[in-house]
Amino acid sequence: MLMIRQAWRNIFRNIRRSVLTCTLIASSLVVIILVDSIINSMTGLMVKGITETIEGEAQIYHSGFRDQYDPELYISDPKSIISNLDSDNEIKSYASRVIVPSMIGSSYNSDGVVLYGVDAEKESNTSRLQSAVIEGDYLSGSDKELILGRLIAEKLEVGIGDRIVITSSEINTNQMIQELFRVSGIVQFGPKELDEGFAFINLSTAQRMFNIGEGVHQIAIRFTNPELANSPDLDIYKTLPSDTLEAKGWLALQPGLGAMLEMTGLSTLIMGAILFILASLGVVNSIFMSIYERTYELAVSKAIGTRPSGIASLVLLEGLFLALISCFFGIIITVILGIFLKENGLSLGVMEFSGVAFPDNIPVILTLDQFVNFPFYVVLLTLVAAIYPAIFAARIVPAQAVQKAL
């Protein structure tokens, strides 16, 4: 107890120095939390951009389908899978799709698109399709409805209600099929590839057109807890896959994204390490200074019987207090900055990563664990930094020190 009081008092003996040291430690804490938040927000947006736009957090498909998007590789009997999904409470929503590259023609032009047959209701819970409608209406389930990406609609020179003829081939027989649709809605996702290359019709229409019964090409899945999307322990990854069926999380579906996350993680780690080294140097410096000043005092206390471990503990306690005070102020500053950034966001301009468009303003969101983890590391590292000065202080030889001080 005495030692704690002594350490606490020591910090206030040279307020100026303590303030400077605390400023350094606190700034490091503020910076590392903010950088971590910015990077988290960006990666979060990117992952969400991919998983929520159309891809889903996981997908089930016929083995090999994703390699070439060969329409012949479809799941012919998805019933049992779907009943599994329905009863799986890890799964928040899922959407079955028929995906076939087709030719799309208007009175004025024609072009190639990837035609998606989607279940209107399930799709709206799983992807952004419904909220991306900028003109007209979302699918309601009736046969002739078709939703077009904005850019392909411009290319075909069509608006709501206009005629569209889809030309494609029946999946098993390769017979030519043509079907008339009316543009019922126009969507805008953002990324050019999506807006110029996709058209959406109702799932049942697609299944009838391509004559595949209940068959689907892909089931996109969203989980109740998105954090777990890539955990191999999930039921759908453990029980579903077979010779003809694959189920994969977004990280496995988008290995490039994984690398991106790896790199940002690596950058944060390097930066964090460097910041802490910098801060530790300041801490070491500061504690040494205070030890120098008190060489005489420490020598005396040692001479009157304080054990080296006692002196070392005293120095470490001072380090601990410095760290705690810094964290206290650091957290207050971060919270103030965080509230500001949360409201105003961070403007980075137009951005696209791995096919995901970012909003102009990236909202920077601070989480509770940042306020627990980082201060903890700061305290820990400050203590580590204080070890050397503590050992130094413990080794003071009273006779020499007293002599020197005089």
Place this chain on the structure above:
Amino acid sequence: MTLDLKLLYTILSLSILLPINLLSQSAQSIIDEVEKLYQGNSSRVKMTMIIQTEDYERSLSLEGITLGDDLANFRILSPKKDKGIATLMRFKEMWNFLPKIDRVIKVPPSMMMSSWMGSDFTNDDLVKQTNLSEEYDLSLSEKDDKYIINLIPRVSTVTVWGKIQYHILKNPLLPTKQIFYDEKGLAIRQLDFIESKIFDGKLLPSKLVMVPLNKVGHKTIIIYDSVSFDPDDISEDMFTLRYLKRRF
């Protein structure tokens, strides 16, 4: 028989259009009469196709045979680079034979909307089969020496057109013009049948001009050099993939 198939026939075989008295008939019966005239004939034809765009003009000479409603086999005679390229149309399907690589390539369904040999006709124009009276509502009007038949697609009809207007000369009974409209009533492309000549004893338009009105400077002209009807040497096995690779 259909309008589109008739288009095919007009392009490919120019079968008989006998000048019968069709005055004061209904649109339905005019179409029926015309359709009857096309049925069951075979023909051998030589023609020149001129493709004009803003940037280039290209001329092809072709030779072809047709049998019945659904069979046609065409081959390029010149230019030299394209010589021997052949197209087989069988019912709704199409194949190309490319002599340079010695291969028959099926035109995939998704390519049916693209241009045939770089012209303003699509592959689909050539092979499309729709039953006119079932798929279109017809209405007849007369203007001077012409019948004008408006074809409005029924709700379920699969077509990109909002209306097709067919102009037919009353006497002799010959097509003169087809205009394709979008649903807003805007003409998108026009096919003219001009310069009637007598081929193998029958009077027929000798020139077809297709103009896509939404593409500046584009035009495709087909000129019939010779047509003979019901030649003896045309048989069904000339419309097979095996035969496509042979020179006829």
Place this chain on the structure above:
Amino acid sequence: MLILRMAFRNLFRQYRRTILTGLSIGGGYIVFVLSVSLVEGSYGNVIDIFTKDSVGHIQIHRKSYREKPKTYLTIDNRKELEELFYKESQIISFTPRVLSMALAYGKEKSTPVKVLGIDPNLEADVTRIKEKIFTGDYFDSTPNADGYYKAMIGSSIAESLKINIGDELILIGQGAEGSIANDIFIVSSIVGNENSFDKMTVYLPLVASQSFLSLSDEVHQYALLVNKPKRNLEIAAELQETLSNLDVAPWQRIETTFYQTMQADRKGNNYTLILIVFLVFVGVLNTILMSVLERTKEFGVIRAIGCRPSKLILLINLETIFLTFLSISISLIIVIPMIYWFANTGLLLSEPIDMGGVMFQHMRGEFSLNVFLKPMIIVFITSFLVSLPPGFRAARMTPKNAMDFN
């Protein structure tokens, strides 16, 4: 002179404090250099990969080709143009290209591909195509005994058509005037891997591609490398003036999405960089301030023995600058090999990152004078500024006050 000697000697008097302060300054400097190098380097690296992979620094097309890439929109005054390229000293290399789409047929399957006609010799001066050969030999423009030209194919084509070196590859496309372009080629090599931008590209010798598409000696594109890649915007503008009937575009305008993404990301990194600079600043400020404050008593003594205030300020400044100089010199010894390693080897990521269409797999730094110089200047200015207030403070103090300090 005396003051110089004094300043110098002072540094070594309290060598432990000097080392600690020096470590702070040097550490700050290293962090700074590392961050600048990594930020600049990752872009320099991406741009370099990007431009030398295929785009080049500047591209020339026939007007309106870039909006509507029609095969007949060619550049036909090749001789004239190439003479100009040879004469222009800012252009170090150029390569003519023919571009088109085609269907490629292997033994059974077919797949849509990009056709790129290149001059085998000139192309190698502009891009890394030669280094990208995975198996087989780089091709030449001479047909084989049967009259077939060679073709190099992207790895995904080889995989999906199941063809290998020596096999026949059939291409079918549309010629310049709408004719059916068709020909047989012999695969001479497989280029890149499944992550390359050209995984679905067929490379043909220029002459072969021209005859395939029924073109005379015309091309669609010239890609140029210039001597100063950072000046490519200006050089492109100059060229555009000379070649008013063609479309001259720097890569920034060819790959706008990529460029915007990069700019935005750079902006994001600048925020991080500012935070780092701030922290370095606080760190340096902290240590210098502290070490000066520690010595208030000493300065009082110096004042008492008759040193003028201006001299004292100078002394403190000189000390700080010596110290900064020393620490930066030592840091350079450490940081130069570090940056050199980062620039040449870099951190390998387990999966390549797709950044707006460009793949890169290494986190690389930039090794240039600027990378070392800019942070050096900033650290010098910082330490100079930081040493001013304590200097003034010490100078203003009466010796008595100073000696009573603390």
